[in-house]
Amino acid sequence: MKRSHLAPIIGTGLLFASNGAMFASLLPWYPTLMREWGLTESVFGFIVACFALGSILSSAAPAPIVRHFGPLKTVAIGTILMAVVLSLGGATLTGGLTLALLLFVIGFVDPIVDVAQNVVAVRVQDNVGFSIMSSVHASWSLGAAAGGAVATLAVGHLDMAWYLLIASVVATIVAGIGCILVGEVPDQKTQEESESRGNWAILWLVLPIVVVAISGTAVEEVANNWAALMAAQIAGVPVAESGVALTLMLAAQCVGRFLGDPMINRWGRDTVARFGGVLIAGGTVAAMLSTGELGLFAGLAAAGFGCATIVPSAFTAASKLPGISEGAGLTVVSWLMRIGFLATSPIIGLLATATSLRLALGILVVAGLTIVLLGGRLDASRD
Numbered sequence: 001m002k003r004s005h006l007a008p009i010i011g012t013g014l015l016f017a018s019n020g021a022m023f024a025s026l027l028p029w030y031p032t033l034m035r036e037w038g039l040t041e042s043v044f045g046f047i048v049a050c051f052a053l054g055s056i057l058s059s060a061a062p063a064p065i066v067r068h069f070g071p072l073k074t075v076a077i078g079t080i081l082m083a084v085v086l087s088l089g090g091a092t093l094t095g096g097l098t099l100a101l102l103l104f105v106i107g108f109v110d111p112i113v114d115v116a117q118n119v120v121a122v123r124v125q126d127n128v129g130f131s132i133m134s135s136v137h138a139s140w141s142l143g144a145a146a147g148g149a150v151a152t153l154a155v156g157h158l159d160m161a162w163y164l165l166i167a168s169v170v171a172t173i174v175a176g177i178g179c180i181l182v183g184e185v186p187d188q189k190t191q192e193e194s195e196s197r198g199n200w201a202i203l204w205l206v207l208p209i210v211v212v213a214i215s216g217t218a219v220e221e222v223a224n225n226w227a228a229l230m231a232a233q234i235a236g237v238p239v240a241e242s243g244v245a246l247t248l249m250l251a252a253q254c255v256g257r258f259l260g261d262p263m264i265n266r267w268g269r270d271t272v273a274r275f276g277g278v279l280i281a282g283g284t285v286a287a288m289l290s291t292g293e294l295g296l297f298a299g300l301a302a303a304g305f306g307c308a309t310i311v312p313s314a315f316t317a318a319s320k321l322p323g324i325s326e327g328a329g330l331t332v333v334s335w336l337m338r339i340g341f342l343a344t345s346p347i348i349g350l351l352a353t354a355t356s357l358r359l360a361l362g363i364l365v366v367a368g369l370t371i372v373l374l375g376g377r378l379d380a381s382r383d
Contacts, residue, residue, distance in 0.1 A: 005128040009135075011181025012124050015075055015117045016136045017143030018175035022082060023106065024147035024250070025167035026090070027224055028155050028243025031232050035239060037095050041229075041357060045349020048225040050100040052341035054107025059335050062115035071119035072185050078113035079175040082106055083168035090164030111338075123185050134261040137312060141254030145247050147171075152228075152243030205321050206332045208377040209314050212273065213333055214340030215367035216310025219280055219303050221344040222364060223249035226357070227300060230287075233357050235296040248297050249304035256308025269313040274375035279306030281368030288361050303364055310371060311337070317378045 034044055066074050089102035125132045147167065154163045222230075223246055231237040231245035256276075263272045283302025290296040318333040344363075351360035 007181045008124045008183060009128065009132055011178040011183070012117070012121050012132065013136050013139035014174050014178030014181065015120065016140040017146075018079060018171045018178060019110075019113055019117060020140040020142070020144030021147030021174070022079070022086065022168060022171035023110070024144040024246070025151045025164060025171075026086065027246055028148055028151040028228055029160050030225065031228050031239045031242050032155060033093070033099065034229065039096055041352035041360075042346070042349040043096060045345040045347070045352075047096050047100045048103060048345045049342050051103040051107035051110075052338055054104040055111045056335070056338045056342060058108045058111050059338065062112045065112055066116050066119055070185065071116040071123070072179055072182060074116035075113055075120065075175065076179050078109055078116065079172055082109050082113065083172045085109070087165045087168045091161040093160075120182060120185055124182065134257055134312065138254050138257035141250055141257055141308075145250035145254055148243055148250055149247040152241065152247060155243060156240035206318055208374050209317050210333050210336045212371055212374050212378065213311050213314035213337050215277075215370045216307045216314065217337055217340055218344050218367040219307035219364060220253070221341060222348070222361070223253070223300075223304060225345050226348060230300070230357055230361065231293070231296065234287075235290065235293045237293060245297060245300055248301045252301040252304035253308045256305040257312075260309040260312070264309065264313070268379065269309070269316065270375050270377075270379040272309050273313055273378050274372050276306035276308065276310055277368045277371030277375060279303065279368070280371065281365045284361055284364040284368065288358055303368075306368065313378045
């Protein structure tokens with residue numbers, strides 16, 4: 001690796017880590033807020049779904065914004081905006097409605113930053129001449145795990161508003177350093193690709209890949225919004241310490257992403273995805289049957305590791321479908337994935353209210369088995 005390549009690679013990783021850490025700094029506070037506000041699981045599920053709703057409504061915004069401002073400037077502006085919103089929101093949270101509004105606004109901005117930083121990553125990758133995508137996505141997981149871990153330590157010891165302000169400032173500084181290290185992002189020529197298939201044919205081809213991707217994101221949704229609550233309700237972990245479940249799932253996902261490329265290069269994306277599905281289903285069953293912290297944490301960590309390569313592999317498979325341009329495949333998968341995000345938490349919340357949170361966790365068993373059954377459709381991503 002040339003020394004000139006190292007700085008932009010590290011810088012890109014810092015952009016992803018900053019993005020992961022900022023939002024994760026809010027998540028361990030969820031059990032405390034639910035308890036203070038007296039929210040039921042079903043109400044909470046609809047509240048956190050506002051993040052996905054905001055993401056869906058802004059799905060058409062990233063492309064023109066990135067074209068106008070450039071990807072690096074878009075990341076910088078978007079990160080600052082998210083930091084301001086999170087800081088102000090943390091200081092003004094008074095109930096479920098204000099939390100829903102905060103999550104909606106952050107959810108609206110996050111896809112713009114996400115697309116922009118992925119454009120930066122792709123252009124840096126093309127410039128250096130070898131793959132960095134798995135590593136930078138692992139950096140996001142590492143940032144999210146670190147942000148969640150520090151926030152967990154802060155719960156019960158620091159005022160939430162002050163903590164979110166500090167976390168937002170730190171994340172913005174990290175992103176700023178990342179922008180400096182990346183430097184000037186080389187432009188890429190784009191060309192319009194004609195489609196040889198109609199819209200319904202595209203949807204039919206992409207649908208199995210979307211189902212696999214949504215099954216993978218269901219695990220991420222549980223990690224983000226329900227893991228801390230599960231630790232408190234199922235394993236009896238003190239609320240102030242329950243965020244450790246979130247940290248374990250994100251850390252396991254991070255390890256899985258760092259190991260993902262070597263595993264895929266050896267065994268193929270479909271095989272690795274199916275193995276991940278087995279880990280998701282098996283780990284979830286272990287968590288559901290657990291009576292203490294160890295079983296729950298081990299099961300959730302297995303599910304986090306299992307989901308690590310699912311979404312990146314689904315994106316790759318969608319970009320390589322015959323007769324469909326790369327952009328068309330990725331756009332459909334990305335948009336439908338966000339609809340899946342929108343539905344997951346309300347479904348879990350309704351199931352938990354009707355039965356119990358332990359039984360509601362069974363949705364991940366279904367997700368894991370779905371990946372095992374449909375993982376072969378990711379074979380299109382093999383190079």
